[in-house]
Amino acid sequence: MGAQIRVYRQKIASTTSTRKIFKAMELIATSRIGKARTRVAAALPYANAITRAVSAVSSQSEIDHPLTTERGEVRRAAVLVLTSDRGLAGSYSASALKQAEGLFETLRSEGKDVKAYLIGRKAQSYFDFRGRGYEQVWTGNTDAPEFETAREVGAALLSCFLEDYEDGGVEEIHVVYTKFRSMVVQEPSVMRLLPLEVVDEQVTHEGDLLPLYEYEPEPEQVLDALLPRYIESRIFAAMLQAAASELAARQRAMKSAGDNATELIKKYTRLRNTARQAEITQELSEIVAGADALNAS
Amino acid sequence: MATHGELEVEIVAADHFVWSGAARTVNARTANGQIGILPGHAPILAILEAGELSVEPVNGERLVVGVDGGFFSVDSNRVVIVADNARVGGSVTPESA
Numbered sequence: 125m126g127a128q129i130r131v132y133r134q135k136i137a138s139t140t141s142t143r144k145i146f147k148a149m150e151l152i153a154t155s156r157i158g159k160a161r162t163r164v165a166a167a168l169p170y171a172n173a174i175t176r177a178v179s180a181v182s183s184q185s186e187i188d189h190p191l192t193t194e195r196g197e198v199r200r201a202a203v204l205v206l207t208s209d210r211g212l213a214g215s216y217s218a219s220a221l222k223q224a225e226g227l228f229e230t231l232r233s234e235g236k237d238v239k240a241y242l243i244g245r246k247a248q249s250y251f252d253f254r255g256r257g258y259e260q261v262w263t264g265n266t267d268a269p270e271f272e273t274a275r276e277v278g279a280a281l282l283s284c285f286l287e288d289y290e291d292g293g294v295e296e297i298h299v300v301y302t303k304f305r306s307m308v309v310q311e312p313s314v315m316r317l318l319p320l321e322v323v324d325e326q327v328t329h330e331g332d333l334l335p336l337y338e339y340e341p342e343p344e345q346v347l348d349a350l351l352p353r354y355i356e357s358r359i360f361a362a363m364l365q366a367a368a369s370e371l372a373a374r375q376r377a378m379k380s381a382g383d384n385a386t387e388l389i390k391k392y393t394r395l396r397n398t399a400r401q402a403e404i405t406q407e408l409s410e411i412v413a414g415a416d417a418l419n420a421s
Numbered sequence: 422m423a424t425h426g427e428l429e430v431e432i433v434a435a436d437h438f439v440w441s442g443a444a445r446t447v448n449a450r451t452a453n454g455q456i457g458i459l460p461g462h463a464p465i466l467a468i469l470e471a472g473e474l475s476v477e478p479v480n481g482e483r484l485v486v487g488v489d490g491g492f493f494s495v496d497s498n499r500v501v502i503v504a505d506n507a508r509v510g511g512s513v514t515p516e517s518a
Contacts, residue, residue, distance in 0.1 A: 169433040173503045177466060177494055271435045271505075337494065340467035341452050349468045350492060353505070360435065 126403065132396035136389055143385035146378045149212060153375035156267065157307070160368040164304065167364055171357050178320075178354045180337055181347050189344070190286065191351045192320050199289055200237040201296040202259070202281060203227060204317070204359070206366040207244035209266045214377035216302065216310075216370055217246035223312035224300040231298075239294055241281065243273075243363070259284070267367050274360035281359075282352055285318050301362040302369035308376070310369035315362065317355060426460050430476055430500045432486060434507040439486065442478055447500050449474040449493060464496040469504065485510055 182192060205224045207217040224247075228238050240258040242248055244266045251258050260280055262273055287293030297318040302310050339346045430447060432439040447458040451467045469491045476484040491504035 163436065166437045167435065169431070169438050170435050170503060173431075173433055173494070173501045176501075177492065177503070180494075181466065274435075275505075337464045337466040337496070340456070340465060345452070346466055346468060346492070353491075353503075357435065 128399045129396055129403065132392050132399060136392045136396065139385050139388050139392065143382055143389070146382040146385060150375055150378035150382060153371045153378060157368060157371045157375060160267070160364065160371050161304070164361075164364045164368055167357070167361055171361055174350065174354050174357050178347075178350050181339070181343060181350060189347050189351065191318060191355075194319050195295040198234075198236055198295040200239065200294045201231050201298060202239045202241060202284055202294040203231070204241045204277065204281065204297065204299045205243065205247050206299070206301040206362060207242070207247040207250075207266070208366075208370045208374075209245045209263055211246065212377060213370055213374035214380075216373035216377075217244065217250075220300060220302050220312045220366075221247060221250055223314065227298060227300060227314055236296070239284070241277070243277070243366075266363075267370055269360070269363035269367050271356075271360055274356050274363055278352060278356035278359050281317070282355060299359065299362050301366045302373075304365045304368040304372065307372055310372055315358075317358060320351065320354070427479055428458065428460055428498050428500050430478075430502070432476075432502045432504065432507055434504050439504075439507045440476075440484065440509060443480075444500075445477045445479060447474065447476050447502075449502070458495055458500060460498050462495050462498075464494075466492065466494045468492050469502070474502065 182189075203224060205220065207220050211217070224240075228240075231238050240251065240256070242251065242258050242261040243263070245263045248258075248261045248263060262277060265273065281297050284292075284294050285297055289295065296316065299315045299317050300312065301315070303313045304310055427443045427445065428447060429441075430444045431441040445460075449456055449458070449467075450470045450472045452470060456467065469488055471489045473485050473487050476486065478484060486502075486504075487508045487510075488502075488504035489506045491502070491507075493500060493502040495501075
């Protein structure tokens with residue numbers, strides 16, 4: 125009987141201490157989301173300016189730039205998958221990976237080879253566990269991405285894109301990342317990075333026509349310099365969105381874990397009380413029974 | 422909003438907003454050399470070289486911004502400077518960026 129109470133006490137103690145951890149992680153995630161969202165917003169002027177410039181150049185001059193032209197036949201595609209480094213974020217990484225699997229499936233059914241580029245330790249271990257190869261992986265700061273990483277990723281993808289198929293190059297690049305819609309809604313999504321479809325939805329508020337620019341040096345060189353930056357900026361934007369999503373997912377997961385722990389503590393407390401009461405009752409009835417036995421003799 | 426005869430300058434870096442305001446002139450270094458932009462300049466889109474660019478605001482001190490590459494566009498007195506890394510008041514080194 126006494127053993128039962130001790131078991132419940134231990135369970136309550138351990139659940140209380142894990143609840144503290146959940147609580148702390150929830151608070152950390154909450155405080156970082158704000159920062160992550162500010163960074164998403166802070167990267168916007170750059171993205172807008174670069175989008176505007178790229179659409180200006182590509183709409184004015186009839187340049188056949190390798191980055192904007194569709195290749196006739198696509199035989200190999202690269203996919204960049206953004207997941208988190210750490211777990212404890214609910215289904216965040218799992219749903220991004222599921223989205224990626226779906227994309228792999230589609231690409232393969234179209235007869236394309238798939239090369240995987242990964243961001244985040246979760247994606248790395250997912251691939252390692254299944255014994256599947258990947259080209260390159262970046263880990264270390266998925267919840268606070270740096271532009272430097274985006275630049276490295278951009279350079280790696282770009283060099284792979286510019287190679288010939290025979291040398292292992294790819295003809296298409298997709299990015300799988302988790303879009304941050306709101307604190308409660310984050311959706312895994314796919315975006316085609318290359319060949320570029322210059323989307324200018326972000327600059328629609330400027331109704332005026334794009335001005336006729338002079339270029340310095342030549343338009344081709346300007347485009348050469350602009351496009352890699354545009355790609356970096358889009359990768360960086362995806363990374364920032366993914367980071368905000370990761371933190372939001374972690375906050376939610378930790379909140380529900382904390383709530384569950386509270387529930388468990390409540391349940392164990394009740395069970396402990398019942399056990400204690402049962403013990404007292406038994407002790408009493410033993411005493412009464414003993415007294416009765418003495419009286420009877 | 423910049424009034425007539427002033428430039429409306431906006432400087433942005435990859436991950437943050439740097440500076441914006443009205444200015445009299447902007448001096449920048451492009452692949453072809455130094456370029457000075459005064460109000461009424463023709464629309465131009467140019468590649469920035471790594472180095473310093475200076476902005477002379479309508480009010481206040483001359484502003485020197487160190488950049489390590491990027492581009493800038495000018496159209497109807499609106500100058501947008503887009504730098505990979507930008508730092509007000511000096512040159513950009515990889516460590517400080």
